[in-house]
Amino acid sequence: MMGSRIWMINDTQALRAILKDENAGPEVPFPTFKALMGEETLLRSHPNGAHPNFRKVFLAAVGPQALSAMAPRVVAAVNAHLPSWERAGKFPLFRAARLLGVDMAVDVIMQIQLPPGVDRDDFKRQVETFFDGIYSLPIALPGTDFSRALAAKTWLLEVLQHGVRELHTEFIKQWDAVGQDIPAYAAKVLEHAAAATAEQAPAGAAASSPSSLALTPSIHLSQLLVRAAFKRFGLQDAALGILHMLVGSGDTTRFGLFNSWALIAMSPRVQDKIFEEQQQVVAQHGPGLTHEASLDMRYLEATLKECMRILPASAGGIRRLAEDVRVGGGYVIPKGETVWYHAGLLHCTDPALWDGRTDCELPPHMDWRHNFEEAFCPERWLGGEEAGRPRSYYNFGAGAHMCAGMNVVYMELKLLLAMVLRKYRIRLECPDMLARCGRLFPYLMPEKGTDNVILEPREAPDS
Ligand code: HEM
Structure with missing residues (x-):
């Protein structure tokens, strides 16, 4: 497929072994995917115990309290479309699902913060263009879905840096404080979360200080842990981590x-x-x-x-x-x-x-x-x-x-x-x-x- 040989495995017994990281590493071998998402994805390899610790932080970020806080945002996202469908008595399903997928990713799950002057709808249109490119042929001729997606990626990475800047700065401080050790960082985040629960912080409460921003379980933080597994990463890479989750959650x-x-x-x-x-x-x-x-x-x-x-x-x-x-x-x-x-x-x-x-x-x-x-x-x-x-x-x-x-x-x-x-x-x-x-x-x-x-x-x- 697309120049790669792939074996389809339908033997559930054999699959059990394959689904363990010791025996096989997740990878998406398609050139388009790699060009748009980068070589260093969570799906590819997990040095330094990154994966299980990323996973713990991610799951802590989407626990029952977080879901309770997310529910009103889901309702608001649907309410942004429902009245126009009601007026028309119908809606085009493919377009509706696509718009809602993007809304769920941008507004509900990732709560993307945009810099002043960037229109939210423009941002979402660029996300859609990026999504379209993922399934295209890797031909970067002008006007192709792939070349449009590459341009959208450049724009999105620039814009996403704004919202992740403070977290990135605080993350690097905490990262150095734990000796750049992923399990130690994850343990600190989970301890912080347990202490917040003991103090009965309200569901979905925002981090109270810049340092607690980098210690409070969040999907953003989990993505930065993934980036840190590969190298000392800059703001651009932090933004790429956020873009990955927009794809993972929206598409x-x-x-x-x-x-x-x-x-x-x-x-x-x-x-x-x-x-x-x-x-x-x-x-x-x-x-x-x-x-x-x-x-x-x-x-x-x-x-x-x-x-x-x-x-x-x-x-x-x-x-x-x-x-x-x-x-x-x-x-x-x-x-x-x-x-x-x-x-x-x-x-x-x-x-x-x-x-x-x-x-x-x-x-x-x-x-x-x-x-x-x-x-x-x-x-x-x-x-x-x-x-x-x-x-x-x-x-x-x-x-x-x-x-x-x-x-x-x-x-x-x-x-x-x-x-x-x-x-x-x-x-x-x-x-x-x-x-x-x-x-x-x-x-x-x-x-x-x-x-x-x-x-x-x-x-x-x-x-
Ligand atoms: C209908 C919607 C979704 C489907 C069908 C889906 C499907 C999948 C599948 C099949 C995998 C495993 C891929 C593999 O084995 O290589 C996966 C992994 C993952 N998904 Fe989803 N997903 C959906 C929505 C979401 C959403 C909304 C989020 C975020 C809130 C999310 C976050 C993740 C993460 C973080 C992983 C990687 C887990 C790991 O590597 O430990 N997914 N998803």
Whole structure:
């Protein structure tokens, strides 16, 4: 692929070994990705114990308190679009998912601070241009997506330096104070967080002083730890770390949202069950959409899992083997080779759902095109269902690098969908929009003008 040889691994037994860092290192071997994201990504190598410590700090930054603080920002982001969709009675799904993905990354998750004079919408347009380039051919001719993305990168790195400057300065001070040792730095951050919890600092409280800025768990700080693993880094590299997380959190979210929204729009049955659950959530938590309320949306969560089982929002992950790996049938893939675990393929051959038949294009549990009602069954995730509980779920990866933002994604998507589905039934204006998607990789791309979602107001429950 793109000049690289890649082995697709669908043997879950062999995969277990590959998903451990001792045996294989994450890597994205595509020239476009490397040119835009740099050679030194978290996904590539982890000197100095960087990865497990980065992960601890990242997970501390997205714990329950942080999610509670994030929820109102999710609601605000959706409210910035919903009224115009309501006025039109419909919205274009691909564009809506793309805009919301960027909003979630920029405003909700990363809370990007811009320098005076930089317009937030202009910034978001540059982020979109950068996203588009990631899936393009590495041809930097004028007017190509790739060359536009390279230009956007230069601009974005310049702008992002503003918001990360103070943290970078304080980080370097703390970094030197701990002898430039990543585990020691991470330990200090976690101690600081524990002390703040003991003092009952309010959820999402901002750091109280410049030095505590570099000791308070945050996604920004976790990215700086990654940068520090490679070299003594400057402001430009700090900005690149932030750009990485904009991609990691925004681009994936838009695919998750597009796929889920489309599948849900195809199922009035599932929408009714979500609506019923929302009424119970309102009875228990009131009408406000909070992180706590989102925890009681079990059916909606099962629906999202089912959507991302059928149409994963990621293609899994890629690894460079550090050891020979033996796979089924006695084959050995030699050290140094690149392997890919593909979420969609693994879901197809889920041992709990697949009967081993190979004479069909897609097995019934995946075949949403021809067999929608049988394939799309959120109840699978709730147990006690004859459809069978899935065993393979690789949408968020697995093993040492399993998505650290998974709980953020579930909360975002649950709140967003609840805001729409409490008020509306939704349906695709062009019912076979998904089946007509011309482009399938790396994401589903609808044919022009086919992706409108119609909003039909639900009658008030007591009317
Ligand atoms: C639907 C949305 C998302 C999907 C499908 C997704 C999927 C994934 C996958 C498959 C991996 C593992 C890649 C591998 O094994 O090489 C991963 C890693 C990661 N994701 Fe996500 N992701 C999503 C959203 C997010 C968000 C919103 C955040 C941040 C808040 C995030 C943060 C991360 C991080 C930090 C890692 C690296 C973890 C590590 O290396 O330990 N993701 N994601």
